[in-house]
Amino acid sequence: MTTPLLSVRNLAVHFPVRSGVFGRMTGAVRAVDGVSFDIFPGETLGIVGESGCGKTTMGRAILRLVEPTAGSIHFDGVDFRALKGKALRAMRRHLQIIFQDPFSSLNPRLTVGTTIKEGLLVHRIAEGAAADQRVAQLLDEVGLQASYATRYPHEFSGGQRQRIGIARALAVEPKLIVCDEPVSALDVSVQAQVINLLQDLQKRRGLAYLFIAHDLSVVEHMANRVGVMYLGRFMELTSAEALYREPLMPYTQALLSAIPVPDPERKRNRIVLAGDPPSPAHPPAGCVFHPRCHHPSRDAACAAIVPPLEEKAPHHWCACLKQPPTIVPWGEQQRAGATHEPARHLPSAAMHSAGSLPESPAR
Amino acid sequence: MAETPASTLAIEPTATTRALPARVSWWGTLASDPGSRVALGFLALLGLAALFAPWLTTYGPAQVLDPVGLQSLPPSASHWFGTDPVSRDVFSRMLHGARVSLRIAVLAAALSATVGLAWGTIAALSRPLIDQVMMRTVDALLSIPRLLLVLTIIALWPQVTPTALAVVLGGTGWFGISRLARTEALAIRQREFTAAATALGVSTPVLLLRHILPHAVGPVLVASTIAVGQVVVMEAGLYFLGVVPDVPASWGSIIQDGRNAPLTWWWLTLFPGVFLVAVSLSVNTIAGRLRSAINPRQLHGR
Amino acid sequence: MSTPDSARVLLSVENLRTWFHTRDGVARAVDGVSFDVRAGETLCVVGESGSGKSVTALSLLRLIDPPGRIEPGSRIAFEGRDLMTATEEEVRRLRGNRIAMVFQEPMSALNPVFTVGDQVAEVARIHDGASRRAAWDRAVEMLSLVGIPDPAARARQYPHEMSGGMRQRVLIAMALVMNPALLIADEPTTALDVTIQAQILELLTSVQERFGTAIILITHDLGVVAEAADRVLVMYGGQVVERAAVRDLFASPQHPYTQGLLRAMPRVGQGRDRLLTIPGTVPPPTAWPSGCRFRDRCPLAFDRCEREAPELTNVVASHAARCHVAGTPLPAAAASS
């Protein structure tokens, strides 16, 4: 197996909750609470989850745009968290980011050309006329006219702004780009244009993506592997294909079944989750999903034991006590009050929510 | 079409994700508002008059004309604003006084703006501890009444020239501005283009100068415009009280000259008073207009 | 409108034109929209941003402020009454009473300084003249109806103490207090997560089943349309470009824009193939192209499209499209997949 480009272990970001006159820390928002994963060169790892589950914070922590509270980040074998000052800034050119909001991601006072050029100048990649030429090439590469370099961001539509943001990231020739919901703010027709662009660039430049989205069909379309996040943790991590064919984690099942399907002939039985996700300031004990879980074997053990993210099938990681097999012994579960033995639960409603795959032979 | 599970949750840009205005046209903003045009015109006229005061006036600011014959005369064709108890021409004194007032005001406001902007934005970008210390200092200074602060410094200052007075007034006028600048800088820090710049490897000083300061300047400028009006009034008050050594002429000292009989010598109170109010009003009109152009936002004085 | 269905027509809109007379020119945000809503049905209005969905909805309640104006010649009839000639007072009495509205951003539609119970009760007091006590009881009852757990306690909370999904439920409760005949929901789930969206859609369906409320549901998500609609209007450039029963729309989309939208959506199971796109973007409403407004993005455009604006015409019974080539056999490349 090739060595990973990015290797993240037990990454945590806790934001202090301060109160009182002296701003004493009285608690913490556990925005990211111990995630581990690898990204290989040229690969796309998709991240899905509901609003507030920590996707953005995780993406930014990897780039050290917010400082992680704990955990390790190795990029190309280098301990990224140990870097400081100049060395850190020099390393940054290899990891770039594209943002969700096309209206706040560009400095409104700088021309498009100046914005794209900034990275070139910082890293001395090109200067003077060569830099201008490079800007023209980059604009062309993302499907914009070279003459746009002298215009200001407000003259562009959301989709065009996203392209400018992509050109800015590409300028420094990164190996990995964190895409934080790059198409969520775009209309369907423009969204497709940007998705195609990102895929073309990946092929051409051998880029790796960490692709964050809350839209599962977009992620399935983009990603090789997908991680499902809930309350700052990974609930499931496997290939895009396996995730949609056979979601093991009850939360993933509910998420998949909630996608509205553009086919009126298909009235499905949805798993409608009750209530809202809890606050990451007060995550539930045990399995963080237990207050909303629909697994028939859910019991007292779920509220007591934190299920480990374990490999339930080859390359299919899932954090659930009740989806067999599990390394948490039944005896231990019983001591925590378990009454139901683990039993595989694959509700048909969730299964390939549109039946786009052949009525698959059960494994 | 039978096999298409897909959804798109494109979110339309809402008010909170609106773009910052690319660039506010200050001039256009003011020119399109009749009130601001009048205010601007008045200030421009006053500024020119002050600049060319030596050529526009027949008498010197402290020139004693005829202590017996020309003492405390009401306005007339030869002395438009009358004369004072020691027979000086009030019109000449007003224009020369404007030189002092406006110079002090502009200097003081510029100083407040610069220090406030630097203090606030640096605090915003510093580590939480340094930020805390810097802003707590500002809180402490803000809790002392400004006049008290000014009087204390003046009492300790060896020689209070107009420039020194500008430094004192400017040096005590930036606290509120620094808070504003910090708030602005923090808001801009939330904008993702600053994160993009950091991710590109841009260093903190460059980030500050290129990406943050230019956006914080607008509101700070508005706040310091208001400060100009406040400084003019405050400085007139200090000259009126006589706590700073007199200069050849100042608006405050003209009022002071008439304080023994303000009703009889009404012109000694009226003209400086009207000019003070007019300057304050003009400055506030302009500031208000600029503020509504950049953003309807709460500005606190000082 | 030629509808075989004999169901009672609740709302009838004809040639609605709402223009904004701005400094940059006249923005023809809604420009000749006609449709009916029948009692108890769900009509979905779908289209990308800038296509005129929200302005249409606001126009129905005459909530258009200058520089916007509903142009003369527009006709809106609700329960047989002509809303264009009705007095402001008459329209005000309809709002929140016979016609209710739910907005996209639940936080900005609620007043932060009053409890949600007060705000729901307020509606009953305005329209019903209910006593304070009775109105409060009604508010709690409504909150329980929209599935808010422990409604008596929740009624005493402020909007900021609730999640986005809860707030949207509160807004729906407010809309339902007077048991309206028509509920207009403008992107009620766009700001919400899929799992919460599923809850809200479920709630709307159950409300409709229980009270027979007609719903105009505005969305840009064709998935939501398929789940919720009886009939669909597809809007582009301030006009209706396609109108059909939901099954017909998805089975055989007639307008190239509708076909493009369906093709541009990523689908699970399709793999990582390139998506088919609609080139370009929605033009600004001050400068719609001449002739067919979709022509600069349309793969099928030909010379007639520039000269002549197509009319909304029936392709088959009760399936209408605004396109010169709709109904004629399409080249294979453009056919919907």
Ligand SMILES: Nc1ncnc2c1ncn2[C@@H]1O[C@H](COP(=O)(O)OP(=O)(O)OP(=O)(O)O)[C@@H](O)[C@H]1O
């Ligand atoms: N600076 C901060 N201080 C305190 N809490 C924070 C901060 N930034 C984020 N959080 C909290 O951390 C959690 C995760 O936030 P994050 O922005 O990563 O979510 P997300 O998954 O990207 O959601 P969305 O889809 O809404 O963008 C949230 O509960 C959020 O309120």
Ligand SMILES: Nc1ncnc2c1ncn2[C@@H]1O[C@H](COP(=O)(O)OP(=O)(O)O)[C@@H](O)[C@H]1O
């Ligand atoms: N107050 C206004 N002034 C000028 N133009 C407006 C105004 N409100 C809406 N518009 C324009 O009308 C068009 C349709 O808007 P809207 O109905 O909100 O679209 P959507 O389909 O996204 O809901 C848009 O192009 C918008 O810019």
Ligand code: SF4
């Ligand atoms: S561990 Fe228990 S609560 Fe958590 S997902 Fe599995 S069954 Fe549900």
Ligand code: SF4
């Ligand atoms: S009328 Fe012409 S341009 Fe318009 S949609 Fe039909 S084919 Fe395309």
Ligand SMILES: [Mg+2]
């Ligand atoms: Mg996010």
Ligand SMILES: [Mg+2]
């Ligand atoms: Mg809208």
